[in-house]
Amino acid sequence: MSGAAGSQPIPARIAWTARDRVYLASPDSLPLQVGDRITFRLRGDSVAAAEVTVVVAPEMAVARLTRGALLPHGDLQHVEILVEPPPLEPMYLLRVGLPGRARSNLIFACDPSLRPPAGYRVQGSSRRGLLLVRNSAAVAGPQRPWPDTLQVRLYDETADEEIAIERGDLDVAVFWPGELTARLRAPPRSLVTLGGGRSRGVVAAMRTDRGPARDSSAFVFPDRAAAALDGAVFRGDLERFPQAPPSADPRPEEPARFTVDPSFPGRRAIERVLDLTAPRAKGQEAAFRIFYLDAPVAEPDSIALAAARYVRAAFPPPLATRADSVAAALGAPPGASRRSSNPTPALDLLHDVLEVVPLFTLDCPVVCGVGAAPRVRAIGAGAFADLIDCGGRRP
CATH class of the missing domain: 3.10.105 (Dipeptide-binding Protein; domain 3)
Structure with a gap:
């Protein structure tokens, strides 16, 4: 049985195993994220599979076996390791936090409005946010897998937005350059911090x-x-x-x-x-x-x-x-x-x-829950940073 279609080999080795845990290491940074699927292949055959549960450091990750076993195969140095991103589960609602009008940054003051992704319409709005629904004619393709509904909330205080993403009230939180605290730059295992490059x-x-x-x-x-x-x-x-x-x-x-x-x-x-x-x-x-x-x-x-x-x-x-x-x-x-x-x-x-x-x-820091991270990566973190439109002082 060969490896899964779409999987890519990575320059990693199995450092050791413990029950259903597999520790992967490399002299260089590994392109691994929590949730990635691992296939272990020996002499062309798939002998085991696992899912990344912890990225300890850029050069080390821990995966949990989901199929097969590794110990019976003896010399683990000859096992080829392949990785593929997890499939996107259906998501009907994505809760997104953005900087509000009271939050300027070091570069520009901004009275923000929302720049909806293509194919969305505003179904409801308030002083604190918007509800965006995708038009029935718009179909999310594999390259831009946006959910059916975006619930957007504007935060006037950075601390309030950080608390919301940590507490699970948001799936995605976007911050201006320089304002994210050190605590979320090295986030807990329940969160992932990405860089969202603005196109402008x-x-x-x-x-x-x-x-x-x-x-x-x-x-x-x-x-x-x-x-x-x-x-x-x-x-x-x-x-x-x-x-x-x-x-x-x-x-x-x-x-x-x-x-x-x-x-x-x-x-x-x-x-x-x-x-x-x-x-x-x-x-x-x-x-x-x-x-x-x-x-x-x-x-x-x-x-x-x-x-x-x-x-x-x-x-x-x-x-x-x-x-x-x-x-x-x-x-x-x-x-x-x-x-x-x-x-x-x-x-x-x-x-x-x-x-x-x-x-x-x-580059706007984009913090997301582990469950939402594969979708944010598939859409592109920069697309969330580009949701903010500053009008005449548009950054």
Whole structure:
């Protein structure tokens, strides 16, 4: 009997067994989640099956045998291990928590509305949430297995939403970058924390000092500052922009000064952390401005145009004039949006003319119950992060 269709081999070995428990280990991280189904194969035949019950560490997991046995087969080092995700059980209702209007984050203030998934209509609403029902004509396919009904609740306090997901009042809870507490970043076994990348919104940086003539193509953002921005301020909830140039530190003798766009609610907190990374040597300061771009992360031309619009509004000539030249080179006015199949020229133009680099996209922590986790993964955690629409200040 061969392994199940759709299962994939993993580079793991059986460390030991104890009654119906099997301990799997690997020198590298294993692509295992609670609920995954394991098939043990020896000389091409399936000899046992198990289900992952605990992920102890990225390199170790515990599974419970559901069929067959391993001890009679002697040398376990020759057993091949295959994994497949669990089948999705029918789910008619999914309870989702989202940040409410009183919850701004460090990057932007948001008066949220809901961006329903395609095929849903609003059946009921209140000040605290919405009930969304899928249209009868809309069929959930295997790629987007949304449930029949979404019950969405808005939480004005992070602590209240954390309590709700821990208590089981929610199946899924979405948090803004940086606001999830340490307790749920290493959640109990009843919960799973995933990263939900938003499809819109870029944190960018620009060099603004007027020093001696320099080669703008050599501009890089200080690596220590990038690491502090992500780790110390946002607790690892920022994702490096896919086409971001490598970071580096300025010359050791060159001090740096950071300012954050005044629209950031967390401006002062971010500036305090970034200042700690700046060298204190005497001399010409390298000045950097951190700002936010409301643009689709998959459309580099739109990112470049959003950056041109920002620079044109925030700075006088000659920077504003350079921003106009970027927009003109892309064939659109600074406020336009444009999709390009070739991202490199737009980002290179942005870097070389304005000394602007996209640094990060936004990753919202998505906490879900173990039972809902397979469905959240199948839908994509980012789809839940994208449920939040901030209107005119849409992130």
